[in-house]
Amino acid sequence: MAIDPIKLRAPQVEEIVPKHWYNIVPDLPEPVPPPRKPDGSIVKPEELEAVFPKELVRQETSMERYIAIPEPVRQAYLEIGRPTPLLRARRLEERLGTPAKIYYKYEGVIPTGSHKANTAIAQAYMASQEGIERLTTETGAGQWGSALALAGALFGIKVRVYMVRVSYEQKPYRRVLMQIYGAEVVPSPSKLTSVGRKILEEDPDNPGSLGIAISEAIEDALTNPNTKYSLGSVLNAVLLHQTVIGQEAMKQLELLGEEPPTHLVGAVGGGSNFGGFTYPFIKEKLRGKLDAEVIAVEPKAAPSMTKGVYAYDYGDTAGLTPLIKMHTLGHRFIPPPIHAGGLRYHGVAPTLSILLNHGVVKPVAYKQTEVFEAARFFAQAEGIVPAPESAHAVKAVIDLAREAKKKNEKRIIVFNLSGHGLLDLKGYEDYLAGRLEDTEPESFDLSYLPKVEG
Known part of the structure; x- marks a missing residue:
């Protein structure tokens, strides 16, 4: 008789996987502007x-705080390896000589290598x-x-x-x-x-x-x-599905008996891994129950959060999507060919844009070469080669840990290592060979942003 490997795991491990997705929309500081x-x-x-x-449309427009995960979906989550591990980066801490504790939620164990x-x-x-x-x-x-x-x-x-x-x-x-x-x-x-x-x-x-x-x-x-x-x-429905990451991380920190995080970090292209990891924590921050700095990291080559405008724009180049209000560089923006392909997008999620506007989330941007340098440092300490996208979060975490050392300040830094880079080694090859370029657009033509009436 075949044995179900899932049933061989301790029941408490399976219980870490949530039974509901978390919808941040009801908890945002202001309503999400409707698509127009x-x-x-x-x-x-x-x-x-x-x-x-x-059903995706229903979830996208829902005001329910929690939406039940269908059992076949949750079963598939278990089969592909959820819950993913929350790991302490002890060797990284030692090499940095920091008083900070560093944890990372590692989504790279999923068969496809990411969240x-x-x-x-x-x-x-x-x-x-x-x-x-x-x-x-x-x-x-x-x-x-x-x-x-x-x-x-x-x-x-x-x-x-x-x-x-x-x-x-x-x-x-x-x-x-x-x-x-x-x-x-x-x-x-x-x-x-x-x-x-x-x-x-x-x-x-x-x-x-x-x-x-x-x-x-x-x-x-x-x-x-x-x-x-x-x-x-x-889409908010997409970020909603990703909140299994943050919910698991919260339970895992609790099981470890760890104090609440002081810093939460994630990379941002459109916002899915960042929102999925941070939104369950941000819920507590918005309620005054968590005092943590939330940092969103992007490439300087596609700086929609740090240099974009908050406006209605198309989600695609040809203008086939509805207009959504977000931080954008303009739908005709063609980013430089950096290796972090998942971060080469002209805008970010409307829900994240609201959190940026209200100062709930702090954006930072890095150059490609410094991101790969941080990724290499992390790999030599922890053994995991980060995806170029995730490496942006790694760079921010290393900076925070070094700052903690300088200030002799205890911190609990938790970040989402959203994927491994074992299928992205061309980027690392170019980095090692000194072929990477730090191309950064000097200006953005926003004159063609749609003029939305009403």
Whole structure:
């Protein structure tokens, strides 16, 4: 008789995995501005159903503080390795000579190597329940595309991934992983869509962007039968699914008998790993029950939080999405080809934008070379090679720990190591060979931001 390996684990380990997702919207300092059309009218939830599964739309617009995780989804979480470990970075502390304690939630143990499976599994399950046969999506570094490819395989859904061209070329093994899981992977911009063909006609060497890849994936979903679009970040429903990370971390700190964190750190592209890790903690911060500094880290090459404007903008380059209010660099922004492909996005989640506006979250930005330097230092201390995206959080943590040493200040720093970098070694090769560039846009053309009426 077959033995279920999950049942061999201690019951208390399984109980660490939450049974509900946490929705921060009811607890925000102000309401989330609704998605709008260019004429200023509000986009109705049913209009979003042309693109997304109905249940995802329901969750996106929900005001419930907690939403039950369907049992098949929670079972899949357990099967792929949740709860993920919360680890003490003792050797890193020793090498830094800091009085700070450093903990990291390590999402790299998931089969696809990152946190992205938490929402991919949820979205593929919803699609399967509604009889949807095919999903399209975009991916930058390939973490999200890999996760949706696996989720599609688990729930019998076909997947096509439009992968940003520069990442398609930089990270071939991410593409191979997606193909192993059964997904079709297309470099974006491509000739499969009218959006892609137009861009390639104007610029045959266009390196691509997440905004372009989103446009292609949405056009594909709208023009093919029984197909919906799946998004890996920005939407509140996506951040909602990721809150399993932060809820687990809170329980694990409690089981360790640790004091509350003084600093919480995460990298930000669109906001999924950051929101998933920090939002359960921020809930307590907003209630006055946690006094912690929350730090969001981005690349200087795509500084939407530190240099963007707070405005209504499209989520994609072609303007196929509704207008959402967020910190943005403009939907036509093409970021430099840094190796942290998952952070090369022009905007951030509307919920995170509100927290930035109210000073609940502090943004910082780093150059590519200093991020890889910090990642190498971390790897030599802890043995884990961080993904270039996660390495941004590592850099901030090292700075905080060194500051604690300088001030002789006890701190409890907890961060989300959202993925490993074993499929991103080209970036590390370029770093070791001195080939990395610290390209930073000097200015941003925001003149074409939509003029939203009303």
